[in-house]
Amino acid sequence: MAHKPKPDRTDAVIIGAGASGAAAAKVLTEHGLRVVALEKGPWRKKESFGGDELANINRYNLWPDPLTNPRTHRTSASEEAKVNLFCPVPQMVGGGTVHWQGWLPRFTPNDFRLRTIVGELPGTTLVDWPITYDDLEPYYTKVEWAFGVSGQAGANKFEGTRSRSYPCPPLPMSRYAQKFHEGCRNLGYNSFPTPQAALSRSFNGRKRTVISAFAQQHGDPTGTRSSALNVFVPDALATGRYDLRPDCYVHEITVDEQGRAKGVVYQDTDGDFIEQEADVVIVACGAVETARLLLLSRSGRFPNGLANGSDLVGRNVTFHEYSAAIGLFDDPIYAWAGGGYVSASSFEFYEHDDKRGHASGGLRRAQCLGCEQGQP
Numbered sequence: 362m363a364h365k366p367k368p369d370r371t372d373a374v375i376i377g378a379g380a381s382g383a384a385a386a387k388v389l390t391e392h393g394l395r396v397v398a399l400e401k402g403p404w405r406k407k408e409s410f411g412g413d414e415l416a417n418i419n420r421y422n423l424w425p426d427p428l429t430n431p432r433t434h435r436t437s438a439s440e441e442a443k444v445n446l447f448c449p450v451p452q453m454v455g456g457g458t459v460h461w462q463g464w465l466p467r468f469t470p471n472d473f474r475l476r477t478i479v480g481e482l483p484g485t486t487l488v489d490w491p492i493t494y495d496d497l498e499p500y501y502t503k504v505e506w507a508f509g510v511s512g513q514a515g516a517n518k519f520e521g522t523r524s525r526s527y528p529c530p531p532l533p534m535s536r537y538a539q540k541f542h543e544g545c546r547n548l549g550y551n552s553f554p555t556p557q558a559a560l561s562r563s564f565n566g567r568k569r570t571v572i573s574a575f576a577q578q579h580g581d582p583t584g585t586r587s588s589a590l591n592v593f594v595p596d597a598l599a600t601g602r603y604d605l606r607p608d609c610y611v612h613e614i615t616v617d618e619q620g621r622a623k624g625v626v627y628q629d630t631d632g633d634f635i636e637q638e639a640d641v642v643i644v645a646c647g648a649v650e651t652a653r654l655l656l657l658s659r660s661g662r663f664p665n666g667l668a669n670g671s672d673l674v675g676r677n678v679t680f681h682e683y684s685a686a687i688g689l690f691d692d693p694i695y696a697w698a699g700g701g702y703v704s705a706s707s708f709e710f711y712e713h714d715d716k717r718g719h720a721s722g723g724l725r726r727a728q729c730l731g732c733e734q735g736q737p
Contacts, residue, residue: 365633371397371604374625374639376611376654379456382645383593384504390600397604397637399627401646402453404607407591410580417579423451423460432649454607455590456647460580463558463587464703465510466724467501470494470521471712478713479720486673487720494521505556507596508587509564512556519551519708529561531704537694538705541727550709555726557704558587614642614658614667622667683723703727 373389375382378400386396416422425432430452433442451459471478473490502525505512514526531554534542538554545552560569568585584591597603608630615636617623624638644651652675656666665672707725714722 365629365635368397368635368637370624370638370640371395372639373397373641373643374399374637375643375645376614376625377401377456377644377646377650378454378589378594378605378607379645379647380458380589382643383455383589383597385643385645386597386603386605387507387593390597390602393602395602395604396597397639398606399609399611399625399637400454400605400607401610401650402451402607404454404605405459405580405590407580407582407584410582412579414579423453423580425450425452450647454594454605455588458558458588459590461558461588462703463508463510464706465505465508465512465556465558466517466706466708467520467556468494468497469519469708469711473497475713475721482720486677498522498524508558508592509560509567510556510558510587511554511561513554516553517551517706517708519711527556529564532557532559532561535695535698535702535704538727540688540690540694541705541707545707545709550707552705552707552709555704555706560585560587611646611654612657614644614654616658616660616662616667620660620662 372394373385373396375385375396375398378386378398382398382400386398389396413422418424421427427444427446432445434445435442450457453459470493473493476487476489479487498521502523504510506525506528509529510527511529511532512527513531514523534554542552560567562569581588581591594603594605598605606629609627611625611627612634613626614622615624615626615638622642624636625642626634626636628634644654646654655668655674658667659665660667663669666674668674703726705727709725711722711724713720
């Protein structure tokens with residue numbers, strides 16, 4: 362094995378090059394810092410994406426292969442871990458934004474104070490956020506204008522205050538979105554065009570896109586739907602201060618004598634272990650991988666893992682819960698056409714209501730769930 366010299370210390374090392382990691386890299390490099398990014402997955406170019414459903418879904422072209430990179434779970438320390446055969450979260454440069462539809466509604470002010478709203482829930486560790494909606498609002502605006510989000514300011518009456526409108530108008534309304542808005546009006550519910558990171562008009566030198574369910578599931582070969590891969594990563598690279606290293610698996614965050622993070626130990630594309638030191642270590646590798654890495658980063662000072670003095674890291678799970686109701690219509694809906702396949706939403710039942718018997722509420726949306734009249 363050839364000897365590899367230890368890399369020079371850098372200003373910041375970011376673990377992960379997805380939505381948050383690439384955004385951090387853009388901001389830091391544009392402010393003059395040298396950044397090393399370590400991404401577990403490959404660096405795919407837009408030309409490598411396509412509509413091969415067999416390759417993308419059944420052969421794990423975009424998602425982790427459960428045979429070589431299994432996603433496991435268990436509900437207690439004594440239980441044997443179970444292997445999940447389905448993990449539709451890309452591990453690659455760009456992360457989940459590589460195959461997202463790009464829905465970008467904002468949290469409401471009450472999302473940041475759910476403990477205050479809901480109250481004490483036995484068996485939970487529910488707390489309010491240490492920041493408020495107003496603290497985060499300027500950054501919502503920055504992301505919306507960096508991506509070129511298409512939406513209609515003020516259409517969602519439950520949304521918090523805005524310092525700026527959306528940069529692009531809503532995408533063209535599809536027939537099934539029209540049906541959703543019509544139904545909401547008849548019931549007296551508020552509805553709005555779903556804000557999407559897809560261009561309804563040319564923006565910042567990028568052309569408008571035709572969005573579809575295809576783009577959500579199979580990547581975007583056009584490069585016109587906004588993602589970390591085609592917006593934040595190129596912005597960071599353009600500074601000349603972004604060292605993006607794909608196919609690198611971080612095993613541990615190292616600390617100095619004072620217990621402060623000083624760098625990471627990772628395995629590069631050749632399988633060699635390397636230590637990268639930095640003034641700042643940013644963990645941006647997703648909810649599951651972040652918890653895993655913190656728990657693995659044990660030391661005499663942190664016997665339960667880094668940042669885990671509470672012993673709660675990895676003990677709380679966020680599920681992607683949803684339910685559906687399917688409607689049949691006499692008139693054609695043409696659900697595959699135009700505007701993205703979730704192009705209308707409602708927050709009418711989003712806020713918490715004790716009468717429902719569960720904490721908080723949920724987004725209602727119009728979604729294409731199948732075919733119609735033999736059309737794909």
